[in-house]
Amino acid sequence: MGVADISPTRRPVTGRVILIEGAAATGKTRLMHILAGREAAAGSTFLSASASSVERNLPLSSVSQLFQHPALTAAESERAERLLGDGTLAAMAHRIGAEPGPDGDADSGAVARVPATIFNGLSAILLEVAGRGPLVIGIDDIHHADEPSLQFLLYLGHRLRTTSVLMLLTECLRPTRPHSPLLTDLLRQPYAQRVRVRPLTGQGVAEMLAEHLGPLPARRLAPECHEVSGGNPLLVQALVEDLRMSGPARPACFVFGEAFRQAVLTCVHRSDSTALARGLAVLPDHPSPGLLGELVRLDAESLGLTREVLRATGLIDGGGRIHEAVRAAVLSGMRPDERTALYLRAAEVLHAHGASAEVVAGSLIAADRARAPWAGAVLREAAGQALAAGGVTEAVGYLRLALRECADDDQRPAIHLELAGAEWQLGPATAARHLPELIRGLREGRLPAHAAAVLVAWLFWLGRIDEALELMHEGAGPADAPTVTYGTTFDVPLWWLRHAYPGLFRQEILDDLPSLPCGPREKALPTPLAPSFGCEARLAGTLVRGAHEETLVEAEEILGAAGQTLRTLAPVVAIAALVYADEPGEAVRWLDSFDGSAARSTPLVNAFASVLRALIHQRHGDLEAAVTCARGALTDLTPKGWGVLVGFPLAILVLALTAMGRFKEVEEHLDVPLPGPLFRSPLVLPYLQARGRYYLATDRPHAALAEFRACGELMTFWECDVPGFVAWRIDQAEAHLALGEREEAGRLAADQLKRLPDGQGRQAGAQLRTRGMTLRVLAAAADADRRTALLTEAVEAQESSGDRLELARALLDLSASYRSEGRSCRATALERRARSLAAECGAELPVSMGPASAADPADVAEGDGADPGSDPLYGLSEAERRVAELAADGYTNRQIARSLHVTMSTVEQHLTRVYRKLKIGRRTDLPLFLMPLSRDSTG
Numbered sequence: 022m023g024v025a026d027i028s029p030t031r032r033p034v035t036g037r038v039i040l041i042e043g044a045a046a047t048g049k050t051r052l053m054h055i056l057a058g059r060e061a062a063a064g065s066t067f068l069s070a071s072a073s074s075v076e077r078n079l080p081l082s083s084v085s086q087l088f089q090h091p092a093l094t095a096a097e098s099e100r101a102e103r104l105l106g107d108g109t110l111a112a113m114a115h116r117i118g119a120e121p122g123p124d125g126d127a128d129s130g131a132v133a134r135v136p137a138t139i140f141n142g143l144s145a146i147l148l149e150v151a152g153r154g155p156l157v158i159g160i161d162d163i164h165h166a167d168e169p170s171l172q173f174l175l176y177l178g179h180r181l182r183t184t185s186v187l188m189l190l191t192e193c194l195r196p197t198r199p200h201s202p203l204l205t206d207l208l209r210q211p212y213a214q215r216v217r218v219r220p221l222t223g224q225g226v227a228e229m230l231a232e233h234l235g236p237l238p239a240r241r242l243a244p245e246c247h248e249v250s251g252g253n254p255l256l257v258q259a260l261v262e263d264l265r266m267s268g269p270a271r272p273a274c275f276v277f278g279e280a281f282r283q284a285v286l287t288c289v290h291r292s293d294s295t296a297l298a299r300g301l302a303v304l305p306d307h308p309s310p311g312l313l314g315e316l317v318r319l320d321a322e323s324l325g326l327t328r329e330v331l332r333a334t335g336l337i338d339g340g341g342r343i344h345e346a347v348r349a350a351v352l353s354g355m356r357p358d359e360r361t362a363l364y365l366r367a368a369e370v371l372h373a374h375g376a377s378a379e380v381v382a383g384s385l386i387a388a389d390r391a392r393a394p395w396a397g398a399v400l401r402e403a404a405g406q407a408l409a410a411g412g413v414t415e416a417v418g419y420l421r422l423a424l425r426e427c428a429d430d431d432q433r434p435a436i437h438l439e440l441a442g443a444e445w446q447l448g449p450a451t452a453a454r455h456l457p458e459l460i461r462g463l464r465e466g467r468l469p470a471h472a473a474a475v476l477v478a479w480l481f482w483l484g485r486i487d488e489a490l491e492l493m494h495e496g497a498g499p500a501d502a503p504t505v506t507y508g509t510t511f512d513v514p515l516w517w518l519r520h521a522y523p524g525l526f527r528q529e530i531l532d533d534l535p536s537l538p539c540g541p542r543e544k545a546l547p548t549p550l551a552p553s554f555g556c557e558a559r560l561a562g563t564l565v566r567g568a569h570e571e572t573l574v575e576a577e578e579i580l581g582a583a584g585q586t587l588r589t590l591a592p593v594v595a596i597a598a599l600v601y602a603d604e605p606g607e608a609v610r611w612l613d614s615f616d617g618s619a620a621r622s623t624p625l626v627n628a629f630a631s632v633l634r635a636l637i638h639q640r641h642g643d644l645e646a647a648v649t650c651a652r653g654a655l656t657d658l659t660p661k662g663w664g665v666l667v668g669f670p671l672a673i674l675v676l677a678l679t680a681m682g683r684f685k686e687v688e689e690h691l692d693v694p695l696p697g698p699l700f701r702s703p704l705v706l707p708y709l710q711a712r713g714r715y716y717l718a719t720d721r722p723h724a725a726l727a728e729f730r731a732c733g734e735l736m737t738f739w740e741c742d743v744p745g746f747v748a749w750r751i752d753q754a755e756a757h758l759a760l761g762e763r764e765e766a767g768r769l770a771a772d773q774l775k776r777l778p779d780g781q782g783r784q785a786g787a788q789l790r791t792r793g794m795t796l797r798v799l800a801a802a803a804d805a806d807r808r809t810a811l812l813t814e815a816v817e818a819q820e821s822s823g824d825r826l827e828l829a830r831a832l833l834d835l836s837a838s839y840r841s842e843g844r845s846c847r848a849t850a851l852e853r854r855a856r857s858l859a860a861e862c863g864a865e866l867p868v869s870m871g872p873a874s875a876a877d878p879a880d881v882a883e884g885d886g887a888d889p890g891s892d893p894l895y896g897l898s899e900a901e902r903r904v905a906e907l908a909a910d911g912y913t914n915r916q917i918a919r920s921l922h923v924t925m926s927t928v929e930q931h932l933t934r935v936y937r938k939l940k941i942g943r944r945t946d947l948p949l950f951l952m953p954l955s956r957d958s959t960g
Contacts, residue, residue: 038188040190042194042216053191070159072160088101101146109169155185156184158187160188174188175207178213194334195330196330248344249347251334251338252335286354289354300317368381404417413447420443424440434459434462435469438468456479482666483665484698579594592615593629603745605824632669644863652674655670668705671693672710675691681865717759725756729753730753733753744791789818793827796811796831808841833866903921
């Protein structure tokens with residue numbers, strides 16, 4: 022109902038009573054003054070008063086304000102003052118004489134009686150004022166008025182029929198105090214009217230914002246403002262004030278500051294809904310009525326009324342949900358001890374009603390107390406649930422509180438172990454501080470026996486080998502438990518550590534550890550335990566043995582079991598195995614499938630995933646992306662936290678930066694101190710390779726050769742000669758070439774080529790990257806008559822492998838080979854494409870390893886003896902040439918279609934015609950045929 026619907030269109034010929042009701046701060050007082058202002062503009066006298074809860078026990082305090090207006094004559098004011106004084110004394114005397122209350126004192130709630138003569142005299146004064154002109158009487162917050170004042174208003178109301186008096190009253194919706202019978206009787210009069218003021222609509226909020234912020238910000242911010250405020254004008258105004266205080270000229274969202282906080286607390290207080298508002302603030306969204314009522318100690322009827330009042334005030338939405346900003350404001354209005362007590366009671370009620378462990382634990386965390394007998398178990402269960410969902414920080418918080426509040430000395434060590442395991446996922450360096458106490462607890466028998474395997478694994482991770490061996494020799498673990506699975510995050514079979522420290526785990530050492538069987542024989546593993554770690558362990562073994570097809574099967578088994586969430590290290594290891602098995606396409610496909618789960622993974626797993634992505638980027642020639650991911654991994658997990666695994670991210674960084682020619686940055690990373698045990702583990706091999714590549718790039722071939730030889734000797738000794746991991750023979754061969762030792766280089770490259778898969782079965786496309794690198798080096802050491810053929814095969818292999826940087830190197834060497842044959846035009850096209858690819862990778866392409874030097878620019882104009890007119894490439898249409906060039910550059914059909922804005926079918930048809938015209942049968946033949954017509958070619 023609008024103002025025009027209730028405002029008199031002319032001066033009243035009979036009296037009227039209008040009660041304006043609504044939720045707290047919804048504009049009742051403003052509406053009353055608007056109506057009174059219109060009447061005053063037409064010549065009416067406005068007498069106003071405001072009732073207050075603090076004066077409720079003071080008789081006639083509310084209406085006494087009406088008689089202080091200058092519209093009254095001096096005689097009328099004097100008479101009114103005398104009557105009010107007599108009425109107050111009479112009412113107080115009647116109250117004193119009332120029956121005593123339960124506490125023995127006079128009943129303060131007894132209705133104070135005022136003689137009718139007093140009311141008659143006061144009414145006469147107001148009617149005299151009305152006789153001089155229309156009169157408007159406005160009383161705000163009538164729900165706080167004292168009983169004698171209400172008696173007087175009822176007395177006056179019965180005499181308004183033939184007067185020009187408009188009585189305006191405002192009342193706030195509240196659940197705790199019903200209408201006074203006197204006010205109800207007054208509203209029964211035929212000239213009385215009740216008006217409900219409702220919150221602003223979305224459009225109303227937008228209009229209010231536009232007045233203060235302008236139309237464009239108002240349109241953008243109105244939906245959020247309406248959601249937070251519920252249309253309450255006071256809250257809207259407070260949001261505007263906080264926004265102005267925050268400073269931005271074009272704010273993107275609201276700032277919930279002091280003005281909003283005070284406005285929320287005002288609404289809660291004025292609506293008498295403090296208990297329920299606080300209850301909703303400490304409970305999760307949508308609590309059941311029974312649970313909420315038990316918490317705030319309200320019966321069903323009172324609870325329903327109070328929720329309706331909060332909804333009308335805008336503090337909760339239609340579904341009963343409290344906005345987070347309102348929740349924070351309500352909680353800020355409580356003393357710390359009040360908040361703690363309420364959160365503890367909420368935890369008790371939630372636990373009694375069967376709420377989930379995480380919900381109950383949230384209340385305990387908010388209270389920062391957990392003394393109840395059931396609290397420790399709930400916190401530990403909540404920690405397990407949080408870890409399963411990737412909420413490591415939450416789990417750590419639960420376990421820290423459980424450990425601090427635990428009074429049971431028998432339970433404390435187990436909680437301490439769980440806390441260390443959760444903190445391990447945030448960073449091993451942080452969790453390492455728990456190891457001394459945990460090891461002491463293990464030796465004193467206060468930890469479960471299986472904890473030995475966990476602690477040994479952590480010690481090996483951190484490179485504390487002597488301590489790990491000491492624990493193992495003490496036989497702290499049970500004979501039937503070669504592995505332990507901690508939570509959902511760290512599966513560690515002790516015998517798998519043979520692959521981390523193969524020189525350490527010799528059989529004679531294993532024989533000395535009968536209580537912790539960790540031998541490499543799969544048949545020694547108890548069958549019930551095999552599913553928890555067998556696949557990961559067998560994966561390491563198959564990769565080392567070079568069993569390519571088995572490696573793929575094992576990796577896919579692990580990745581399939583991981584589902585869609587990257588929560589453990591097992592799928593990370595499996596994807597890494599695919600990369601080292603030269604299956605980058607499969608690795609990328611699986612890693613991409615886990616991208617959506619990053620937010621649910623632990624920081625430790627995310628750091629490993631970053632390294633894995635850096636490795637894939639580096640092996641595809643995306644050097645800047647590789648550097649970014651590797652640096653991110655070293656930021657998320659400090660070098661100390663990486664332990665003996667730090668060689669991986671450092672190796673990727675050094676390799677990528679070396680290829681980019683950023684040698685000063687390489688030197689900074691080579692200066693990072695490394696743990697000594699790293700050099701006793703195959704985990705050091707990528708680092709040694711990267712350091713050797715840096716020496717080779719900075720013209721120190723002897724130093725490089727020493728690094729590569731160390732790699733070869735260690736890989737042979739440790740029986741982990743996996744070319745896809747570290748192709749040490751190729752690296753050594755390149756160092757020998759740099760020293761002019763072609764024969765030795767050729768021997769190493771030929772030896773490497775013999776060790777690669779034969780291309781049968783599922784291995785048909787295996788290790789193409791390594792094959793291409795081997796062929797390139799072999800060509801550099803071979804005679805001139807074999808060089809072009811070997812390099813052509815190397816280019817084809819790298820086209821399929823996806824490594825653009827290695828493809829660029831092979832193309833550069835092939836360019837040099839063509840140039841040595843006098844085919845300068847084709848050589849120039851190849852070189853330009855090689856340098857274009859290197860530029861895309863961000864790499865500095867080295868000088869070709871072939872015998873010929875780079876082309877002189879003048880050679881571009883020279884021909885290679887071929888007749889362009891007879892070249893079959895010139896039979897291609899312009900559209901076919903564009904498609905063929907993109908295909909030659911490694912674009913997929915989908916990418917070509919998107920680039921040329923054509924359909925996939927059109928691309929396929931063009932490629933079919935290109936194959937037919939060029940008399941080729943496969944996509945990998947395209948690059949060499951297209952070189953003379955490359956879009957970079959001028960020859």
